[in-house]
Amino acid sequence: xxxxxxxxxxxxxxxxxxxxxxxxxxxxxxxxxxxxxxxxxxxxxxxxxxxxxxxxxxxxxxxxxxxxxxxxxxxxxxxxxxxxxxxxxxxxxxxxxxxxxxxxxxxxxxxxxxxxxxxxxxxxxxxxxxxxxxxxxxxxxxxxxxxxxxxxxxxxxxxxxxxxxxxxxxxxxxxxxxxxxxxxxxxxxxxxxxxxxxxxxxxxxxxxxxxxxxxxxxxxxxxxxxxxxxxxxxxxxxxxxxxxxxxxxxxxxxxxxxxxxxxxxxxxxxxxxxxxxxxxxxxxxxxxxxxxxxxxxxxxxxxxxxxxxxxxxxxxxxxxxxxxxxx
Amino acid sequence: xxxxxxxxxxxxxxxxxxxxxxxxxxxxxxxxxxxxxxxxxxxxxxxxxxxxxxxxxxxxxxxxxxxxxxxxxxxxxxxxxxxxxxxxxxxxxxxxxxxxxxxxxxxxxxxxxxxxxxxxxxxxxxxxxxxxxxxxxxxxxxxx
Numbered sequence: 427x428x429x430x431x432x433x434x435x436x437x438x439x440x441x442x443x444x445x446x447x448x449x450x451x452x453x454x455x456x457x458x459x460x461x462x463x464x465x466x467x468x469x470x471x472x473x474x475x476x477x478x479x480x481x482x483x484x485x486x487x488x489x490x491x492x493x494x495x496x497x498x499x500x501x502x503x504x505x506x507x508x509x510x511x512x513x514x515x516x517x518x519x520x521x522x523x524x525x526x527x528x529x530x531x532x533x534x535x536x537x538x539x540x541x542x543x544x545x546x547x548x549x550x551x552x553x554x555x556x557x558x559x560x561x562x563x564x565x566x567x568x569x570x571x572x573x574x575x576x577x578x579x580x581x582x583x584x585x586x587x588x589x590x591x592x593x594x595x596x597x598x599x600x601x602x603x604x605x606x607x608x609x610x611x612x613x614x615x616x617x618x619x620x621x622x623x624x625x626x627x628x629x630x631x632x633x634x635x636x637x638x639x640x641x642x643x644x645x646x647x648x649x650x651x652x653x654x655x656x657x658x659x660x661x662x663x664x665x666x667x668x669x670x671x672x673x674x675x676x677x678x679x680x681x682x683x684x685x686x687x688x689x690x691x692x693x694x695x696x697x698x699x700x701x702x703x704x705x706x707x708x709x710x711x712x713x714x715x716x717x718x719x720x721x722x723x724x725x726x727x728x729x730x731x732x733x734x735x736x737x738x739x740x741x742x743x744x745x746x747x748x749x750x751x752x753x
Numbered sequence: 754x755x756x757x758x759x760x761x762x763x764x765x766x767x768x769x770x771x772x773x774x775x776x777x778x779x780x781x782x783x784x785x786x787x788x789x790x791x792x793x794x795x796x797x798x799x800x801x802x803x804x805x806x807x808x809x810x811x812x813x814x815x816x817x818x819x820x821x822x823x824x825x826x827x828x829x830x831x832x833x834x835x836x837x838x839x840x841x842x843x844x845x846x847x848x849x850x851x852x853x854x855x856x857x858x859x860x861x862x863x864x865x866x867x868x869x870x871x872x873x874x875x876x877x878x879x880x881x882x883x884x885x886x887x888x889x890x891x892x893x894x895x896x897x
Contacts, residue, residue, distance in 0.1 A: 475810045476797070513811065517818040528851055529786065536779035539771055546771045546862070550874065554881045561888050572817060611873060616765040625765055682778070683881060686852040690888035693848060696829045697818045700844030701810055704793040711786075 479701055482512065483709040486526070490713020491720065492733055493530075498590070499681065500710045501527030501653030503733070506583050506740035509576070510747060514702055516572045516579075520651025521692035522703040524564075527653025528685040529707045530714060531678040542617035543675030548630065548668065551611055553680045555637060556644030556654075557687040563648025564691035573748050579650050580745025586656050587737050590730070593660050601667035604629040617672060630666040639665070640680070648688035653681050770862040777861045781854030789847030796840030803840040830891035856885045 473481075486504065493500045505523040509516050538544035567575055604614060614629040630636070639661050647654040658677035662668045668676065692698050746752035795801040805813065805825050813821050822829065828836065836842040859878050866874040887893065 475807045513815050515815050515817055518814060525848060532782035532851060532854060536775045539775035542765050542767060546774055550877050554877055558884045565893060618765050683855050686855050687885055687888040689852045694830050694891040695818060696822050696827050698848055699814060700793060700796060700841060704789055704844055
């Protein structure tokens with residue numbers, strides 16, 4: 427009994443240490459970001475190109491660590507934070523943000539599909555319209571002034587913070603009956619939930635409304651260069667009734683299509699700079715690998731609160747930057 | 754309906770198109786990332802010369818894209834292919850390859866749906882391909 431108590435205390439101590447370390451990292455990120463923003467005019471002139479590339483890599487590495495356990499995509503963290511605290515123009519940050527979202531979802535997609543956690547029949551009808559509207563969003567985003575995009579981005583990020591703080595999740599939503607459209611498209615199936623050790627059958631409902639919302643989500647994703655996992659997940663899970671694991675996996679598969687169509691637009695417009703995009707993608711992917719390993723030891727609620735705080739800060743920063751109050 | 758005999762018997766089974774899509778996506782993502790990293794190393798080590806020297810970049814990366822293009826003479830659309838030997842454009846091969854991964858996967862699963870006479874999903878694949886090709890074509894411009 428004493429041994430069991432000691433083990434529990436050690437485990438709780440380890441958990442606290444890990445969570446405290448992560449919180450410390452986030453505070454460092456906060457401070458570094460705020461410091462960079464305050465001293466940007468002086469720093470930008472003196473820091474060489476490789477210093478910014480390195481800072482971008484390190485920032486994305488930390489963002490990648492928290493992106494996985496918090497359940498948000500890297501793109502939604504990347505654009506407001508890098509757009510707010512780095513000297514790059516928002517046009518290039520959005521191009522890199524889409525690439526970050528695309529690379530992350532491409533890296534995870536195959537294994538999720540093989541495990542049955544990302545379903546092609548569920549994803550394809552939603553992704554066709556989402557990728558078409560992502561093109562429109564990207565074109566609109568590149569046509570309007572950066573200050574307007576910054577203000578809209580700030581407001582959207584604050585909206586996402588509200589959504590993340592208030593939205594509930596349902597592990598296995600109750601779907602009384604599949605709708606006619608989902609039956610016609612055969613949007614149903616079964617996957618193996620290894621954590622529970624059982625097979626889960628699923629079907630969806632409210633498909634027409636889901637498709638309509640994905641048009642809007644695709645537009646926002648293309649407009650701001652953010653991945654749209656934060657919006658895909660509640661629509662698939664809470665509205666359409668897909669089990670949470672299937673919703674998370676399928677959301678990534680939809681992102682591979684929607685982000686790639688918007689990435690083409692940014693690439694063709696000359697808005698993708700390798701010096702910004704490549705360190706971001708590599709840093710985010712390495713961080714995501716660490717984040718996936720930490721998934722088992724971190725408290726998801728702590729990480730989620732930390733990400734909400736980061737997004738709140740970045741959203742306010744984007745809004746104030748757009749309004750010219752905190753340039 | 755797309756339920757195999759095993760699935761109707763209570764065991765999940767991956768459909769042929771899902772397996773093929775996953776394999777091609779895996780191959781596309783890995784090769785794209787490799788291209789991205791190799792080209793970036795060639796760029797930052799100076800092995801490939803750059804149109805805009807690396808130490809000049811901090812002067813232009815804060816400009817809006819239209820001003821950046823005007824100042825550096827960087828190409829738009831597919832014209833970057835003509836400068837593929839330059840470090841700052843070589844990395845775009847990996848980015849284009851990653852963007853095209855889904856397009857290749859859709860082409861790979863299309864014959865499976867056609868063979869099964871699943872015309873709704875044939876139409877969806879063709880629609881998704883059309884959207885990706887339109888985006889990649891460079892015909893659509895922001896008109897800034």
